[in-house]
Amino acid sequence: xxxxxxxxxxxxxxxxxGLLLGAGLPAVFAVGIRSMxxxxxxxxxxxxxxxxxxxxxxxxxxxxxxxxxxxxxxxALGITFVVATGFGKELSFEHIYPTLTGKD
Amino acid sequence: MILTLVxxxxxxxxxxxxxxxxxxxxxxSIATGALRPKVAVLLSAVLNLIGAFLSIEVALTVTNAxxxxxxxxxxxxxxxxxxxxxxxxVIVLTGVVGGIxxxxxxxxxxxxxxxxxxxxxxxxxxxxxxxxxAGVNWTGDGSKLDGxxxxxxxxxxxxxxxxxxxxxxxxxxxYRITVGVAARFTDxxxxxxxxxxxxxxxxxxxTNDAQKTMGVITLALIAAGEWSDTEDIPLWVRVSxxxxxxLGTYLGGWxxxxxxxxxxxxxxxxxxxxxxxxxxxxxxxxxxxxxALSTTQVATGSIxxxxxxxxxxxxxxxxxxxxxxxxxITLPAAGLxxxxxxxxxxxxxxxxxxxxxxxxxxxAAAVMYRLSRRSPVDHQNVxxxxxxxxxxxxxxx
Numbered sequence: 001x002x003x004x005x006x007x008x009x010x011x012x013x014x015x016x017x018g019l020l021l022g023a024g025l026p027a028v029f030a031v032g033i034r035s036m037x038x039x040x041x042x043x044x045x046x047x048x049x050x051x052x053x054x055x056x057x058x059x060x061x062x063x064x065x066x067x068x069x070x071x072x073x074x075x076a077l078g079i080t081f082v083v084a085t086g087f088g089k090e091l092s093f094e095h096i097y098p099t100l101t102g103k104d
Numbered sequence: 105m106i107l108t109l110v111x112x113x114x115x116x117x118x119x120x121x122x123x124x125x126x127x128x129x130x131x132x133s134i135a136t137g138a139l140r141p142k143v144a145v146l147l148s149a150v151l152n153l154i155g156a157f158l159s160i161e162v163a164l165t166v167t168n169a170x171x172x173x174x175x176x177x178x179x180x181x182x183x184x185x186x187x188x189x190x191x192x193x194v195i196v197l198t199g200v201v202g203g204i205x206x207x208x209x210x211x212x213x214x215x216x217x218x219x220x221x222x223x224x225x226x227x228x229x230x231x232x233x234x235x236x237x238a239g240v241n242w243t244g245d246g247s248k249l250d251g252x253x254x255x256x257x258x259x260x261x262x263x264x265x266x267x268x269x270x271x272x273x274x275x276x277x278x279y280r281i282t283v284g285v286a287a288r289f290t291d292x293x294x295x296x297x298x299x300x301x302x303x304x305x306x307x308x309x310x311t312n313d314a315q316k317t318m319g320v321i322t323l324a325l326i327a328a329g330e331w332s333d334t335e336d337i338p339l340w341v342r343v344s345x346x347x348x349x350x351l352g353t354y355l356g357g358w359x360x361x362x363x364x365x366x367x368x369x370x371x372x373x374x375x376x377x378x379x380x381x382x383x384x385x386x387x388x389x390x391x392x393x394x395x396a397l398s399t400t401q402v403a404t405g406s407i408x409x410x411x412x413x414x415x416x417x418x419x420x421x422x423x424x425x426x427x428x429x430x431x432x433i434t435l436p437a438a439g440l441x442x443x444x445x446x447x448x449x450x451x452x453x454x455x456x457x458x459x460x461x462x463x464x465x466x467x468a469a470a471v472m473y474r475l476s477r478r479s480p481v482d483h484q485n486v487x488x489x490x491x492x493x494x495x496x497x498x499x500x501x
Contacts, residue, residue, distance in 0.1 A: 003254035010395040011262045022385030023274035026378050030281040033293040037285040044289040078304055083158050
């Protein structure tokens with residue numbers, strides 16, 4: 001294969017991973033923020049001036065923490081990935097949960 | 105003697121690499137006020153330092169991507185060692201000088217050009233001058249992404265686009281999702297996200313970029329007969345490279361931070377968060393796939409994308425255009441400088457030639473530093489309102 005084919009081959013994978021993680025995780029984070037605002041109620045949410053604003057919803061907070069946990073987990077995996085690659089290991093998702101394996 | 109010059113020059117390049125690239129990770133956090141400027145560069149410097157130590161993989165074959173001065177195991181080509189390694193040392197020295205000079209010039213102009221391209225460009229130029237066109241690995245052998253085309257040109261064309269698309273998608277999603285949430289509430293939340301994603305970019309930068317200098321210095325040591333292990337890098341090289349890149353990062357290339365943070369797009373925290381997340385993901389995925397890309401171009405593409413993805417945001421395409429121009433000419437310009445330096449060193453010959461190149465570099469660096477003092481940019485005015493004053497003048501001229 002030529003360089004161009006190889007480059008395009010990598011490029012679409014990077015784009016896919018990028019959209020999934022690089023745009024998807026921020027979206028999850030945004031859902032968390034939105035949920036947090038729903039949980040906090042009052043001035044955190046847009047409402048007509050002069051009115052007290054929506055009342056707080058405890059469920060919103062729980063949802064928010066769940067979203068943030070997902071993002072944090074992903075970031076932790078990201079760091080593990082950087083460190084592992086540096087030490088000649090690879091992050092493997094063979095067993096669904098991530099494990100570290102030696103590079104072939 | 106020449107070896108000492110090569111080591112100092114390579115560390116100097118590492119240092120410019122640091123301050124040239126602070127902006128990639130921290131420009132958006134500084135622009136949105138998520139971190140105070142001094143805190144941002146300190147955080148980035150520390151993470152670069154850690155990153156430089158985290159990666160223990162030997163980066164000795166770094167020059168193999170673009171030039172043929174090493175064997176595939178990292179040892180220098182034997183035919184270049186006939187004269188005690190001087191031929192190879194001069195090529196490396198003049199190549200790195202070419203990279204430094206281009207980095208300093210683009211910094212003076214506040215342009216975020218790629219440090220890797222500057223280094224590769226300088227090495228290519230010096231190699232062409234020293235060994236002829238055949239000394240350069242233009243396309244590889246076709247079995248994997250290799251050579252100037254596969255390791256530099258194609259990734260340079262594709263990576264900013266990919267990063268831009270990802271950042272635009274992320275920004276658009278974030279703004280869609282948070283409609284109806286008070287701006288002050290979202291901004292606070294996204295500032296935290298921004299700090300996290302920017303830290304990831306810094307860490308990844310440290311693991312990638314410090315390696316290149318370590319590889320170059322070790323190559324020079326082997327050429328001079330001071331080191332023989334192609335499986336390992338001397339500890340002092342590792343420590344000094346890590347410190348050089350961290351110090352450079354801490355110094356902060358404020359001129360470039362300003363261009364990226366304020367010049368391209370007026371960045372709000374959600375955009376900054378989307379941009380850095382996109383940059384971090386693209387950099388990490390690419391390095392996993394062996395797709396060699398420039399952190400700078402990815403970061404710039406992401407920031408542009410975050411401007412495109414936010415409804416109603418203004419993107420200063422004139423500034424973006426200047427950047428793209430700088431990217432296009434980085435490789436040839438650094439190459440030309442490297443080649444000229446090699447001819448200069450060759451003309452004078454031997455140690456004197458190498459010393460002359462070194463002195464010339466110091467002089468040029470001093471001149472550019474003096475010029476930069478005419479319109480200083482530092483942590484105090486880095487976030488000032490962006491003036492387009494220079495743009496019309498350029499367009500008219």
